[in-house]
Amino acid sequence: MASALRFESVAFAYGATAVFTRLDLEVAEGEIVAVLGPNGTGKTTLLRLASGALAPDRGRIEIFGRSAGAIPPRERSRSVAVVPQESRPAFAFTALEVVRMGRAPHLGLLGIETARDEKVVREAMERTAVASLATRPFLELSGGERQRVVLARALAQEPRLLLLDEPTAFLDLKHRLAVYDLLVRWSRECGITVVLASHDLDLAARFADRVALVHRGAVAADGRPADVLTKEMLRLAYEVEAEIGQDPTTGRPVVIPIAPSAAP
Amino acid sequence: MSFPPGASSRLLRLLVLALLLGASMFLALGLGPSRASWASLVDLLLGRSDATTRAILVDVRLSRIVLAAIVGAALSGAGAAFQAVLRNPLADPYILGVSGGAALGATLVTTTAGLAPGDVPFARPAAAFAGAVLTLAVLFRLARLRGRTGSMALLLAGVVLNAFDSAVILFLITVGDPARFQGTLAFLVGSIVPLPWGAIAVVAAFVMAGLALLFLLSHRLNLLAFGEETAGHLGLDVERTTWQVVISASLVTAAAVSFTGLVGFVGLIVPHAARAALGPDHRVLVPASALGGAAFLVLADAGARTVAAPVELPVGVITALVGCPLFLALFLRRLREP
Numbered sequence: 089m090a091s092a093l094r095f096e097s098v099a100f101a102y103g104a105t106a107v108f109t110r111l112d113l114e115v116a117e118g119e120i121v122a123v124l125g126p127n128g129t130g131k132t133t134l135l136r137l138a139s140g141a142l143a144p145d146r147g148r149i150e151i152f153g154r155s156a157g158a159i160p161p162r163e164r165s166r167s168v169a170v171v172p173q174e175s176r177p178a179f180a181f182t183a184l185e186v187v188r189m190g191r192a193p194h195l196g197l198l199g200i201e202t203a204r205d206e207k208v209v210r211e212a213m214e215r216t217a218v219a220s221l222a223t224r225p226f227l228e229l230s231g232g233e234r235q236r237v238v239l240a241r242a243l244a245q246e247p248r249l250l251l252l253d254e255p256t257a258f259l260d261l262k263h264r265l266a267v268y269d270l271l272v273r274w275s276r277e278c279g280i281t282v283v284l285a286s287h288d289l290d291l292a293a294r295f296a297d298r299v300a301l302v303h304r305g306a307v308a309a310d311g312r313p314a315d316v317l318t319k320e321m322l323r324l325a326y327e328v329e330a331e332i333g334q335d336p337t338t339g340r341p342v343v344i345p346i347a348p349s350a351a352p
Numbered sequence: 353m354s355f356p357p358g359a360s361s362r363l364l365r366l367l368v369l370a371l372l373l374g375a376s377m378f379l380a381l382g383l384g385p386s387r388a389s390w391a392s393l394v395d396l397l398l399g400r401s402d403a404t405t406r407a408i409l410v411d412v413r414l415s416r417i418v419l420a421a422i423v424g425a426a427l428s429g430a431g432a433a434f435q436a437v438l439r440n441p442l443a444d445p446y447i448l449g450v451s452g453g454a455a456l457g458a459t460l461v462t463t464t465a466g467l468a469p470g471d472v473p474f475a476r477p478a479a480a481f482a483g484a485v486l487t488l489a490v491l492f493r494l495a496r497l498r499g500r501t502g503s504m505a506l507l508l509a510g511v512v513l514n515a516f517d518s519a520v521i522l523f524l525i526t527v528g529d530p531a532r533f534q535g536t537l538a539f540l541v542g543s544i545v546p547l548p549w550g551a552i553a554v555v556a557a558f559v560m561a562g563l564a565l566l567f568l569l570s571h572r573l574n575l576l577a578f579g580e581e582t583a584g585h586l587g588l589d590v591e592r593t594t595w596q597v598v599i600s601a602s603l604v605t606a607a608a609v610s611f612t613g614l615v616g617f618v619g620l621i622v623p624h625a626a627r628a629a630l631g632p633d634h635r636v637l638v639p640a641s642a643l644g645g646a647a648f649l650v651l652a653d654a655g656a657r658t659v660a661a662p663v664e665l666p667v668g669v670i671t672a673l674v675g676c677p678l679f680l681a682l683f684l685r686r687l688r689e690p
Contacts, residue, residue: 141581165587178439179632185574192575199571199635242406244587334682 098147122292190244231258396436428645431619449510452517457483542615542668557606617675
């Protein structure tokens, strides 16, 4: 399987604060990979590096076999879409106008949508169940509705690689499941690669093909959810004592946190 | 489920605004110290009026109306563009100090050469453009110093630069010729002065070119609303686009300011009203601001000519009287935001 995203010995620091010292990660086309790790381990930074918003200090990042820094933004935006943690536009755009912006990478010189663009926008909004919010001002929507609108914008980009930063952080349980379900179906149907950063270990374990646990500037464990989400790994990375159960329907691991680990 | 149609409704709204502009120009033509009857206006349109009436209406009054329309379109279009680039609805060429820099540039080129403003119709807008770009270079430099911090600091810096520029302008002109103190004061407040058609054509050419560029860039301005990073994810070359917009908006501002001076707040009032009425999509907002700004300044100038007749006020008095309260209201709302 060809690789969609590849980090090779990547080092990155914000000024003097090192985030990654030697990060290696490879995501194959069509895979769904969840990046896990406690706050401050650099999940968001990893996604920002993957999206080209940041450039690595050392090492190499490739998107579909090409060096990430060498792809012009417009070209990159036709294959990579990003759903950030939070979105606050400066002006009162409607939900529909926000989703239409997802077509920007495909528009001509004057930036006027064709009938096909409108069709893609409509389908994206139907998929994320926000079509009924089309004329509502984006900023007046609830956090969950906003997140689904931004997700629709990302779908409207028709990307091959989708990067999501805590896509379900503000969602209630029903919409959380709906978003993950959508991502899985969408990935399977269209062969889209999905890389998401998440705090929700159980949902990540349930829906991701693979999980990568970031710890101390590198990927500490990378593999099937059941192989990565072990008592030992949770103690090491999250500093919690936990029991690992098993989801009776999917067979995937379920994390039952017990207590913070005693200081070593 | 309602999906409003896209491009066709955008065009319709702009057509309505164009009609509004035409109506306000016609209305302004009828207002003035020597009140022209509506019948004489109809005669003029039909080419039936005598030479004296035509001279008054066309060369005196119409030229002033056309200049007001061009300046209003320029300042409002530039205001909408600056607001988008800075992601701040309080930005305006005047408040940012861009107008001040432009006015200083225009003043320098004529006073140092010992010329009257109308003598060099091309040099003044050109020098104003240099002044505007220089001011923005200083502003962006200041913004960089503080990293990614707010555009509020930028506005404050702009106001200070404006005060400095005004002082230098006043110094340059009145030291050269104390008798021009009053005219300079009007220039600093912003006043639609009588200009020969040739100079108006030069201003119009600069403004049209800049507005056309801004219109071509307008769909990219939408993407900037979500911040530079998201705009980049949506395929925008943020740095390049920002510079293209800033240069175009400076060109437009410079041409507007070069003869009429520091007409303030138009670029704040009109885009704000247009956004409230038509939404924030810049593909509509930029041309709508230009059309609405033209209509607004034509009416404001007609008001300035008539409200205290026979005294003619500088139009900047009217725009400031409307604009300052609006600025304060918007500023308060922004402070209250979380």
